[in-house]
Amino acid sequence: MQSNPTPISLIIGLTGASGSLYGLHLLQALLTGVAGRSTLIVSPAAIRVFNQEFDTALENPLDLLRYATERALQAAGSSPSVLHDFDIADYRDIGARPASGSAPYHGMVICPCSMKTMAGIAAGYTSNLIERAADVTLKERRRLIVVPREAPYSLIHLRNMTALTEAGGIVLPASPAFYQKPQSFDDLGRFIAGRILALLGLSQNLFPAWEGETKAIQNP
Structure with a gap:
């Protein structure tokens, strides 16, 4: 992973959608590739889904970070x-540091983002720290990236994504490309993590950029 010299401070949220792989690779990319200190918020549902998808027995966010x-x-x-340090904030603590606009974060990523979380953000209904931090990120005009993993989308899902986009957020669906010829699930996870880093303005070499194809023009 290519190192970014300028320290960065982010809020990273993991919620209870399928796609724990993407959140895991985002954390890995930050840990050894990006200097800085961020806050990690993990919902109880995210722990449950992570254990189901990785056959682990994690009990709390600290276990997941380890x-x-x-x-x-x-x-x-x-x-x-390790270049990146993480503070862990309680998902239920709506008075924690990420809940205030005066805390100088560079942005926030929710990966994966459940449709319940998406709906809460889109409606401005903040019932936990992840939703509150996302609301603050939008009002402070900072970059908010959400990574939903759902299929198919209902009209409600699409309208919530539209509302979030209109408010300044970025919806990055967990839809990896295949031009990099992935050989494993980890390759797919690295692709989404790399796209997130790029949207945050950070360098990445988790997957090669598409260079295009040049074909000779044949005279008729």
């Missing part, structure tokens, strides 16, 4: 180091 850190260090190869 799991991601171990995987990140293994993937980084020889002499890896």
